[in-house]
Amino acid sequence: MLSIRNLSARIGDNEVLKGIDLDINAGEVHALMGPNGSGKSTLGKVLAGHPAYEVTGGEVTYDGRNLFELAPDERARAGIFLGFQHPIEVPGVSNASFLRLAYNKKAEAEGRDELDPLEFDDFIQEKISRVKMDSSFLDRSLNEGFSGGEKKRNEILQMCVLEPRLAILDELDSGLDIDALRVLGEVVTGLMTPDRALLVITHFPRILETIRPDRVHVLSAGRIVRTGGMELALELEERGYDWLKAEPAPAGRA
Amino acid sequence: MTAAIENPLLPAVAAQARPAGWEPLRVRAEAALSGQDWPSTRQEAWKYTDLSVLKAMDFAPAIAAAVDIGPLILPEARGSRLVFVNGHFDARRSNTSNLPTGLRLLNLASASGLAHELGDLAGPGPQAQADADPFAALNTARFRDGALVIVPKGMQVEPPLHLLFLSTQEGGQATCSLPRVFVVLERGASATLVEEYQGQGRYLTCAVGEVLVREGARLDHTRIQRESLQAHHFSSLAARLERDARYDCRTIAFGACLSRSTPRVTMSDEGASLVLDGLALLGETQVADTHSFIDHRFPRCTSRQTHKIIADGDALAVFNGVIYVRRDAQGTDAQQQCRGLLLSAQARVDAKPQLEIYADDVKCAHGAAIGQLDPEALFYLQSRGLRLALARNLLTYAFASDLLASIPLPSLKRQLRTTVLARTNAENLEALP
Numbered sequence: 001m002l003s004i005r006n007l008s009a010r011i012g013d014n015e016v017l018k019g020i021d022l023d024i025n026a027g028e029v030h031a032l033m034g035p036n037g038s039g040k041s042t043l044g045k046v047l048a049g050h051p052a053y054e055v056t057g058g059e060v061t062y063d064g065r066n067l068f069e070l071a072p073d074e075r076a077r078a079g080i081f082l083g084f085q086h087p088i089e090v091p092g093v094s095n096a097s098f099l100r101l102a103y104n105k106k107a108e109a110e111g112r113d114e115l116d117p118l119e120f121d122d123f124i125q126e127k128i129s130r131v132k133m134d135s136s137f138l139d140r141s142l143n144e145g146f147s148g149g150e151k152k153r154n155e156i157l158q159m160c161v162l163e164p165r166l167a168i169l170d171e172l173d174s175g176l177d178i179d180a181l182r183v184l185g186e187v188v189t190g191l192m193t194p195d196r197a198l199l200v201i202t203h204f205p206r207i208l209e210t211i212r213p214d215r216v217h218v219l220s221a222g223r224i225v226r227t228g229g230m231e232l233a234l235e236l237e238e239r240g241y242d243w244l245k246a247e248p249a250p251a252g253r254a
Numbered sequence: 255m256t257a258a259i260e261n262p263l264l265p266a267v268a269a270q271a272r273p274a275g276w277e278p279l280r281v282r283a284e285a286a287l288s289g290q291d292w293p294s295t296r297q298e299a300w301k302y303t304d305l306s307v308l309k310a311m312d313f314a315p316a317i318a319a320a321v322d323i324g325p326l327i328l329p330e331a332r333g334s335r336l337v338f339v340n341g342h343f344d345a346r347r348s349n350t351s352n353l354p355t356g357l358r359l360l361n362l363a364s365a366s367g368l369a370h371e372l373g374d375l376a377g378p379g380p381q382a383q384a385d386a387d388p389f390a391a392l393n394t395a396r397f398r399d400g401a402l403v404i405v406p407k408g409m410q411v412e413p414p415l416h417l418l419f420l421s422t423q424e425g426g427q428a429t430c431s432l433p434r435v436f437v438v439l440e441r442g443a444s445a446t447l448v449e450e451y452q453g454q455g456r457y458l459t460c461a462v463g464e465v466l467v468r469e470g471a472r473l474d475h476t477r478i479q480r481e482s483l484q485a486h487h488f489s490s491l492a493a494r495l496e497r498d499a500r501y502d503c504r505t506i507a508f509g510a511c512l513s514r515s516t517p518r519v520t521m522s523d524e525g526a527s528l529v530l531d532g533l534a535l536l537g538e539t540q541v542a543d544t545h546s547f548i549d550h551r552f553p554r555c556t557s558r559q560t561h562k563i564i565a566d567g568d569a570l571a572v573f574n575g576v577i578y579v580r581r582d583a584q585g586t587d588a589q590q591q592c593r594g595l596l597l598s599a600q601a602r603v604d605a606k607p608q609l610e611i612y613a614d615d616v617k618c619a620h621g622a623a624i625g626q627l628d629p630e631a632l633f634y635l636q637s638r639g640l641r642l643a644l645a646r647n648l649l650t651y652a653f654a655s656d657l658l659a660s661i662p663l664p665s666l667k668r669q670l671r672t673t674v675l676a677r678t679n680a681e682n683l684e685a686l687p
Contacts, residue, residue, distance in 0.1 A: 048637050051629065076639035088634040092652025101648075102638040109639070141652075158638060 001026045001197050002047075002067075002166055007058035008222070009046045016042040018222035019058070024166070029198045031208055031233060034219035035241040040201045041085055043219070044170045048082035049075055062166070077109040081164030085171040085201075087151040089143040095154065096138040099124060103161050127160040130190075132183050148175025156184045163191065168199045173207040185210025205233040220244055283394035290388055302572045302604065303514055303543050308458065308486050314427035316340035316457075321420050323347050326452065330663050331416035334359060336401050338419045340457075341431030343399050352413055358404040359415055362434060365402045387516060389488040393432045393462040400434030403447065405471075411445040414663055421485065423455030435463040439471035439499075446662055450478040451487060451509075458486045465493035465501070469523070472500040476661055480673070481509035483538065491517040495526035495555075504531040504657060507542050508673060514543040521548075521555040521583070532561040533657045535677050536569035536601075543572040548590075550583040550613075559590040562657060564650060565601035572604045579611040579618065586616040594624035595653050597646075651675060 002024040009017040016039045024030050034040050046053050047060065049072030060067040062080065070078065090098070103123075104114040115123055128135055133153045143151050152175055159167055169188065173181055189211055192198060200211055208216070208230065216233045218226040218241075225244055226232060292309055293300040318339050327335070333352025336359060337344040343361035350359055358365075401417045419433050439445060451459055459481060467473050481487045487510040495501050505515055519528055534542045548557050563571040573592045594603030605622040627649050635645035654674050661667045 048633075050633055071642070072633060072636040073639050073641050073645075076637055082637050084634065084637075088628075088631045090631055090634070090649070090652060092655035093648055098635075098638075098648075101644075102640065105639045105641075105644075162638070 001063060002199075003061045005059050007043075007046070007060060008056045009042060009053050010056055011042070011053050015056070016053075016222055017046065020219075020222075020224060022217065022224065024197050024199060026165075026197055027192075027194045028215065029192065029200065029211060029213045031211075031213035031216045032199060032201045032219055033203065033205075033216060033233060033236055036203075038219040039222045040219050041170050044082055044168045044199075044201055047075075047168060048072060048080060073105075076162075076164075077106050079165030081159055081162055081167045083152075083155040083159060083167065083169040083172055085174060087143050087146075087155055089141075089146070091141045091144045093142045094138070095140055095142050096120075096124065098142045099138075099158065099161050102158065106162055124161070127157055130160060130187055131157050132180075133157060149177065149180050152176050153180070153184065156187055159191065160187065165195065166197050166199070167191075168201065170201045171203065172200070173202055173204055178206075181207060182210055205237045208233050218244060280395055283391045286391045287388065287395055290391075293388060299545060299574075302541065302570060303512065304541075305512075308512070311428045311456070311458070313430045313458065314424035316342070316421075316429035316431055317424060318342040318344065319422045319424075321347075321422065323418065323420070326418060326450070328414065328416050328448065328663060328665050330665055331414045331448065334413040335416040335418065336361060338399065338401070338417075338431070338433055340421055340424075340429050341398060341419075341433055354409060354411060356406045356409060357411060358402060360402055361399050362397075362402050362436070363399045387490055389460050389514070390462050390490040390516070393434060393460050393490070397432045397434040397462070400436070403435075403437040403445070405439045405443040405445045407440040408442040409440075409445075410443070414446040414448055417447070417449045419449075419451045419459065419461070421451075421453030421455075421457040421459060421481070423457055423484075428456040428458065430458040430460070433459070433461045435461065437463070437465045437473065437475075439467045439473050441468045442470045443468075444472040446474045446476075448476045448478065448663065448666060450480070451489075452480050453482045453485055455482055456484040457482070459488065461487075461489045463489070463491040463493075465491065465503075467493070467495050467499035467501050467526075469497045469499065471496075473502070474662055475501065475503040476663075476666065477503065477505040477515075478666075478670070479505070479507040479509055479513055479515070481513070483509060483511055483540070485510045487513040489513075489515050491515070491519075493517070493519045494522045495519065495528060497523035498525040499523075500527050502529040502660075504529075504533070504660060505544075506657070506670060507532070507534040507536075508677065510542070511539065512541045512543075514545070516545045516547075518547040519549065519557075521550050521552050521557075524552045525554050526552070527556040528558070530557065530559045531657055531660070532559075532573075533654055534561075534563045534565075534571050535654065535674060536564065536571055537566040537677065538569065539567065540569045541571075542569075544574065545572075546575040548575075548577045548588070550577070550579040550586045550588065553583055554585040555583065556587045557589070559588075560657070561592045562654060563592070563594040563603050564597065564653060565594065565603055566597040568598075568600045570602045570604070572606075573622075574606045574608070575620075576608045576610065577618065577620065579609070579613050579616055581612040583613045584615045586613060586618065588616070588618045590620040592622040592624075593653075594622075595650065596624065596626050597650065647675070 004020050004022040007020040032040050100120045107114050131153050216228055217224045292305050333349050335349050337347040561573050565571050577588045577590050579586045590607050592605040592607055603624045607620040607622050609618050609620050632645050
């Protein structure tokens with residue numbers, strides 16, 4: 001589904017990604033871990049098309065298409081979803097209207113029927129109860145004044161509405177208490193189907209107890225330095241990241 | 255010095271059409287104008303207001319023309335509407351069939367018998383302004399008609415009152431109208447007023463509004479300037495608030511190649527509260543200038559002012575807002591904010607918020623922020639599948655939405671939203687709140 005080859009990218013003069021190789025197939029859950037500043041969030045933003053990042057080398061294909069030929073909104077309509085680490089507050093745009101607009105743009109692109117406000121209301125009620133969010137949040141401005149946890153719930157609500165094929169969740173766990181993390185983790189897992197894939201970016205293995213990864217990658221200084229299974233995540237919990245610098249990465253591609 | 259401002263083609267008013275009680279005021283304004291030239295951009299207050307096009311204009315006598323007001327009718331105000339065309343009262347298009355008994359909503363020329371009641375209005379506010387602003391003086395010297403609203407003591411007026419001023423050009427020539435609006439809310443009364451300016455072609459509107467909100471009364475006033483893009487629009491507003499009065503006034507400006515709005519509100523007793531908001535949505539080479547003055551003369555009054563500007567193309571917007579807190583106005587609570595949104599590299603907003611405080615126990619704040627659409631917010635919306643153009647429109651609309659949301663008439667709110675969306679080249683965003 002997603003194939004990343006020797007990807008490098010920078011923001012301003014700062015080279016953040018220095019040759020990433022990664023393959024994600026349909027049906028797989030991947031976790032991307034690594035210390036602060038290793039480039040985890042950058043990878044998510046580059047894949048979603050953030051204009052501040054410049055791709056300086058390598059290639060990425062999504063369903064066989066060159067990802068970089070697609071504008072950010074085209075990527076979204078093609079099924080890529082980035083769950084933001086820090087969701088943006090947009091005063092003056094109601095959450096419900098925004099969700100419906102996003103849903104309808106995707107439905108339009110896929111040749112499905114768009115939903116009018118009443119139909120959408122039925123549709124969204126089921127989703128919002130799934131993420132255990134109070135429906136009063138629908139009438140509020142998008143993310144405005146939401147707590148950190150409420151913003152993350154709202155990201156997963158958007159994911160439920162858009163049902164992406166490839167979801168990249170950037171530090172879903174930050175700002176969430178343990179119960180909320182479990183609830184949202186279960187919702188995310190429940191959205192997985194054999195033709196969808198997940199890339200979970202996180203510092204901490206806890207979220208991976210609910211969203212079980214098939215592969216765990218460790219990013220350090222812009223490169224993937226280790227790849228393994230869940231046992232790698234647990235090893236990181238025990239030992240931290242420093243030992244990775246001391247022990248050279250094993251040969252071969254991640 | 256040429257007496258250009260007394261352009262002889264401006265409508266001369268037959269003496270019998272003027273309320274007799276106003277004669278001294280008119281004579282004074284005429285004298286103030288005599289020999290006065292047009293303001294020049296060398297004067298600080300007119301720095302951005304280039305009148306050269308206006309100066310070169312020849313005005314045809316404005317005649318009553320046939321216009322279609324269909325799309326402008328507000329269902330809520332179907333029976334509480336006055337219409338003026340090129341400054342002339344249009345009885346046929348007006349409709350006052352749904353007014354509570356005792357409320358007066360009529361054209362000034364037919365109300366000269368009420369001149370004694372209006373005497374009160376000729377207070378220092380309007381006159382001071384007339385002296386300072388030649389366009390206000392021009393109106394005072396030459397106005398022939400306008401609207402009069404008097405809400406008697408304690409009356410809570412249910413239907414909103416709609417004043418519609420329409421202009422057209424006459425053949426190939428520009429026209430000029432000088433409407434005057436008087437609004438009085440007697441003690442404890444309350445009402446909702448919509449004052450709207452629209453037109454086609456080249457013309458000059460030079461309007462003066464005077465508002466008196468008496469003790470404990472409440473007025474919600476929406477002023478809409480949707481003049482043609484070839485029009486010049488000057489509008490002065492002088493409002494006086496008595497004890498515990500409440501005045502909510504919002505001015506929404508979309509039109510005119512050059513517009514200037516000069517609201518001046520005086521707190522003339524304790525405990526009054528004011529909301530004085532503005533929204534200007536400009537493109538092409540439009541210029542919109544707002545000079546406001548809020549005069550806190552008495553203790554414990556509150557004022558809130560939010561002025562928002564959306565500027566695209568080569569547009570220029572000016573906000574110069576003074577909050578003046580006099581020595582006796584202890585306990586004043588005043589906040590002023592100007593926010594500008596620039597949609598193009600050439601658009602400009604000049605903001606000059608000013609606090610002048612002479613009392614020591616006050617709570618005052620002001621600020622100005624001018625910027626572009628937030629790129630992070632644009633990316634966020636795009637990452638959810640909204641095209642860049644749609645994301646821009648949505649954020650632009652959102653910038654204006656709180657002000658539009660405060661309009662108490664649902665039909666007008668819808669109408670203005672549509673206008674904003676059309677001006678931001680929006681796709682179909684009808685479903686927005």
